[in-house]
Amino acid sequence: MDVRTTHRDLLQAIIARTLRRGGDFAEVYVEDREGLGLRLEDGRIEATSGGREAGAAVRLLSGERTYYAFSDGVDEAALTAAADAVAAAMAGGAPAGLSVVMLGDVRSAPDKHPVKVPPESVAIARKAELLRAGDAAARSAGAEIAQAMVGYGDSRRRVLIANSLGECVYDDRTSVRFSVQVVARRGEIIQTGMETLGGSAGFELVDEAAARDVAVAAAAKALTMLDSKPAPVGAMPVVLANGFGGVLFHEACGHGLEADAVAKGASIYTGKIGEVVAAPIVNAYDDGALTNGWGSQAFDDEGVPTQKTVLIEEGRLIGYLYDRLRARQMGAAPTGNGRRQSFRHVPIPRMTTTYIAPGEASADDVIASTPHGFYAKSLAGGQVEPASGNFVFGVAEGYLIEHGRLTTPLRGATLVGNGIDILLRIDMIADDLEMKTGVCGKDGQGAPVGTGQATLRISEMTVGGTA
Amino acid sequence: MFTVVDAVLELAAARGARDVEVYAESATSRRVKVFQQEVEQLTAAQRRGLGVRVFRDGAVGYAYTSDLADAGLDDVVRRAIDHAAVSDPDEFAALPAPAGEPADVHPFDERLTVATDTQRISIALAVEAAALAADPRVKTVEDTIYADGDGEVFIASSSGLRRSYRSNQCYAFAYVLAEQDGQVETGHSYVLGRALEDLDPDACGREAAARACRLLGARKCPSMKVPVVLDPFVAAAFFGVLSSALTADAVQKGRSLFAGREGQRVAGELLELDDDGARPDGPDCAPFDGEGTPCQRTPLIGGGVLQGLLYDTYTGRKAGRASTGNGLRGSYAGLPGVHPTNLIVGGPVTPLADIISGTDKGVLVTNAVGVHSGANPISGEFSVGISGILIEGGELTTPVREVTLAGDMLGMLGSIRALGDDARWVPGGSILTPSLVIDGMAVGGT
Numbered sequence: 001m002d003v004r005t006t007h008r009d010l011l012q013a014i015i016a017r018t019l020r021r022g023g024d025f026a027e028v029y030v031e032d033r034e035g036l037g038l039r040l041e042d043g044r045i046e047a048t049s050g051g052r053e054a055g056a057a058v059r060l061l062s063g064e065r066t067y068y069a070f071s072d073g074v075d076e077a078a079l080t081a082a083a084d085a086v087a088a089a090m091a092g093g094a095p096a097g098l099s100v101v102m103l104g105d106v107r108s109a110p111d112k113h114p115v116k117v118p119p120e121s122v123a124i125a126r127k128a129e130l131l132r133a134g135d136a137a138a139r140s141a142g143a144e145i146a147q148a149m150v151g152y153g154d155s156r157r158r159v160l161i162a163n164s165l166g167e168c169v170y171d172d173r174t175s176v177r178f179s180v181q182v183v184a185r186r187g188e189i190i191q192t193g194m195e196t197l198g199g200s201a202g203f204e205l206v207d208e209a210a211a212r213d214v215a216v217a218a219a220a221k222a223l224t225m226l227d228s229k230p231a232p233v234g235a236m237p238v239v240l241a242n243g244f245g246g247v248l249f250h251e252a253c254g255h256g257l258e259a260d261a262v263a264k265g266a267s268i269y270t271g272k273i274g275e276v277v278a279a280p281i282v283n284a285y286d287d288g289a290l291t292n293g294w295g296s297q298a299f300d301d302e303g304v305p306t307q308k309t310v311l312i313e314e315g316r317l318i319g320y321l322y323d324r325l326r327a328r329q330m331g332a333a334p335t336g337n338g339r340r341q342s343f344r345h346v347p348i349p350r351m352t353t354t355y356i357a358p359g360e361a362s363a364d365d366v367i368a369s370t371p372h373g374f375y376a377k378s379l380a381g382g383q384v385e386p387a388s389g390n391f392v393f394g395v396a397e398g399y400l401i402e403h404g405r406l407t408t409p410l411r412g413a414t415l416v417g418n419g420i421d422i423l424l425r426i427d428m429i430a431d432d433l434e435m436k437t438g439v440c441g442k443d444g445q446g447a448p449v450g451t452g453q454a455t456l457r458i459s460e461m462t463v464g465g466t467a
Numbered sequence: 468m469f470t471v472v473d474a475v476l477e478l479a480a481a482r483g484a485r486d487v488e489v490y491a492e493s494a495t496s497r498r499v500k501v502f503q504q505e506v507e508q509l510t511a512a513q514r515r516g517l518g519v520r521v522f523r524d525g526a527v528g529y530a531y532t533s534d535l536a537d538a539g540l541d542d543v544v545r546r547a548i549d550h551a552a553v554s555d556p557d558e559f560a561a562l563p564a565p566a567g568e569p570a571d572v573h574p575f576d577e578r579l580t581v582a583t584d585t586q587r588i589s590i591a592l593a594v595e596a597a598a599l600a601a602d603p604r605v606k607t608v609e610d611t612i613y614a615d616g617d618g619e620v621f622i623a624s625s626s627g628l629r630r631s632y633r634s635n636q637c638y639a640f641a642y643v644l645a646e647q648d649g650q651v652e653t654g655h656s657y658v659l660g661r662a663l664e665d666l667d668p669d670a671c672g673r674e675a676a677a678r679a680c681r682l683l684g685a686r687k688c689p690s691m692k693v694p695v696v697l698d699p700f701v702a703a704a705f706f707g708v709l710s711s712a713l714t715a716d717a718v719q720k721g722r723s724l725f726a727g728r729e730g731q732r733v734a735g736e737l738l739e740l741d742d743d744g745a746r747p748d749g750p751d752c753a754p755f756d757g758e759g760t761p762c763q764r765t766p767l768i769g770g771g772v773l774q775g776l777l778y779d780t781y782t783g784r785k786a787g788r789a790s791t792g793n794g795l796r797g798s799y800a801g802l803p804g805v806h807p808t809n810l811i812v813g814g815p816v817t818p819l820a821d822i823i824s825g826t827d828k829g830v831l832v833t834n835a836v837g838v839h840s841g842a843n844p845i846s847g848e849f850s851v852g853i854s855g856i857l858i859e860g861g862e863l864t865t866p867v868r869e870v871t872l873a874g875d876m877l878g879m880l881g882s883i884r885a886l887g888d889d890a891r892w893v894p895g896g897s898i899l900t901p902s903l904v905i906d907g908m909a910v911g912g913t
Binding site: 038041042044045046047048049050051052053054055064065066067068069070071072073078081082085086089124125127128146147183185189190191192231233235264265266268344346382383384385387388390391392393394411412413414416417418462464465 | 502507509511512513514515518528529534539542543546549551554555609644650652653690720722800801837845846848850851852868871909
């Protein structure tokens with residue numbers, strides 16, 4: 001089965017069928033997804049798992065209402081059943097004026113995120129070798145390494161999206177991710193370290209050297225934290241390291257810039273376009289088109305080309321992240337941020353790769369000019385309430401800053417604050433922009449996202465520790 | 468579906484695979500979202516697929532497919548065998564051979580099968596209306612959802628196992644934003660059952676509104692070491708993290724704070740904690756787990772002592788004991804893993820009103836943010852953001868927010884002094900818990 005060959009006449013017929021009782025936008029989404037996952041723990045490759053799922057979804061928009069039906073299976077019967085399920089929801093409606101659609105040519109952009117070595121062309125045994133290389137590197141990092149968990153995953157999603165605007169997009173997406181989690185133990189003290197590598201790219205992304213680098217970085221974090229002391233409690237200057245520090249912007253600000261929260265008035269950024277929401281040195285972007293980026297695709301899951309969107313410019317709020325539905329509601333253009341985890345999920349506005357642009361200082365300067373503070377090298381993830389902007393973050397690796405130098409590693413720290421407050425308090429940004437990979441959860445849907453930033457300083461933030 | 472499952476077993480046998488298990492599912496679900504008394508989203512879903520687990524000399528391979536035609540079945544069998552060839556052998560990995568009959572439970576209610584979209588929509592509308600009417604400070608109900616599901620699972624294996632059951636469930640949920648003087652606070656609530664008649668939309672809307680409104684006017688508070696009362700929502704979040712540490716998988720891999728503590732005192736003497744997959748009123752009630760093993764009640768903590776852990780077939784064999792029926796699957800696309808079913812927190816209770824009136828200084832915690840990211844399930848250390856209400860002189864006084872609660876899980880369990888009389892199911896983790904009173908917790912504020 002190849003979704004690309006789904007017959008144009010069938011797609012047109014399904015769109016017309018969906019609109020037969022009314023509605024003002026109809027879409028068919030057909031997806032064939034394959035994946036493979038390998039996992040090593042305790043030096044052993046555990047149950048290897050993978051497979052293939054194909055399914056289709058039909059969506060109908062009527063004003064601000066969404067009707068959505070999906071099923072496993074991509075044959076005519078499955079598509080027809082889905083079309084009938086959504087059309088039934090429009091009981092008593094009249095046929096829409098646009099029920100006759102002529103689909104244009106299929107658009108695709110195969111060169112946007114080049115795949116040099118398709119993962120399915122590589123023997124699974126070769127992928128297993130990378131896990132062993134990662135395991136060996138992590139374990140040789142020190143006698144106190146107690147456990148290493150190494151993961152490899154690749155996926156290929158082929159999607160075909162056709163809608164009542166006559167648009168038809170085919171997108172063939174390959175991604176690869178490699179991760180290492182290490183547990184270090186010294187007596188009763190146990191610490192963990194995690195590092196990942198991923199991209200919208202092929203198997204060329206990972207080789208033995210890359211696997212070793214990831215493992216060594218994860219091991220170093222865990223080992224460092226063995227020497228850590230409980231973090232202090234209180235308000236102090238906080239320096240966020242490049243890379244993982246960007247998770248904070250993603251959670252504390254990014255979610256509030258997604259147009260669904262904005263449209264419902266459930267975001268602190270509602271109605272604040274043009275207003276000052278950050279310090280004047282802050283420029284922030286979302287870039288779903290970043291070549292081979294982990295959060296990148298050529299098109300979003302509504303067939304809109306991805307793009308680089310300005311979110312904040314010199315501290316002023318410039319734009320939000322839209323899917324088609326919210327763009328319609330709010331009179332804006334879609335920004336290519338309509339994403340869905342699979343055909344089983346309704347598209348919603350999501351970040352892709354979101355980052356704060358680099359500044360002029362060096363990372364060393366930022367630390368050196370901080371007499372006393374907290375340095376968050378890597379964040380463990382966190383939660384935010386978009387409505388209030390309040391957030392909490394765990395710090396996986398943190399240090400005390402004393403007299404402009406990093407000193408004691410600190411454990412058990414959390415960063416507590418409010419999204420707008422901390423952006424206004426950014427007073428230094430370094431020049432060392434770095435991107436990291438993550439999987440963001442929202443409304444029960446996981447999406448690969450990139451987060452990034454350069455090293456930056458927040459003049460004051462609450463650190464919640466256990467000391 | 469058993470026809471397809473049998474076909475897979477035959478294909479696998481033809482390819483020389485001896486120990487094979489097939490898990491298939493077929494399900495439908497509906498979901499309604501309303502906003503400002505209008506339907507915002509209506510979703511209808513059908514799900515159908517199967518997964519094949521092959522054991523070859525202790526090496527395990529898994530593959531899944533949604534394509535139940537001949538080509539798809541042939542492909543999934545080939546993949547499962549290929550995957551087993553890459554995995555390393557493990558002497559404890561073997562085809563499950565469940566002993567005993569499935570638990571005598573029937574998590575299925577015929578009444579739900581005749582529910583109409585009109586009825587579903589009216590429940591969601593009633594939930595939202597109740598929340599909006601509950602308090603003038605309710606600004607909006609950001610999410611109001613009604614959802615239900617109806618599914619059947621089938622398990623068969625080359626050892627002759629052949630089991631299936633059908634289950635259904637419905638729930639409603641509200642997430643409320645309340646506002647006062649520019650400050651926004653949030654609250655949520657759920658109701659769930661197996662028939663529309665089980666759901667009380669008014670109660671759901673009112674509770675979500677009340678939980679948001681009671682936090683309005685919240686400020687930071689000074690740092691202090693005081694007793695805290697975790698309400699059932701917050702207690703459930705902590706037990707959710709603890710329960711993953713109570714799986715044999717986490718313990719055997721040294722990833723649990725309970726490793727090596729079986730038979731030891733790990734909690735306040737009054738705490739009882741059970742996992743019970745066969746509890747009829749539990750959201751996760753089922754006759755058997757994702758490996759065909761009967762669901763049962765498993766005591767985890769009794770009299771404050773760690774009594775046992777949760778096992779699937781593999782971890783059970785490794786420990787030289789039987790599975791507890793906790794080999795659960797998220798869907799046909801995934802391998803079974805060790806997870807809790809329904810967690811039941813019990814023990815002698817004290818009226819919540821007496822607990823509050825007997826507390827000179829403390830915090831009633833009604834909201835915790837970051838329990839999953841801010842708690843380390845291995846070391847047990849945690850530091851989470853909380854909001855709640857100060858208890859002063861035996862009375863609930865000022866709401867607080869932007870404060871942290873820190874400690875370690877074992878220390879916290881050991882300091883449980885009382886349980887409230889307000890036990891309730893908190894979905895998400897399917898946990899039945901009352902409020903917990905914990906002494907000497909570090910509250911970090913200004």
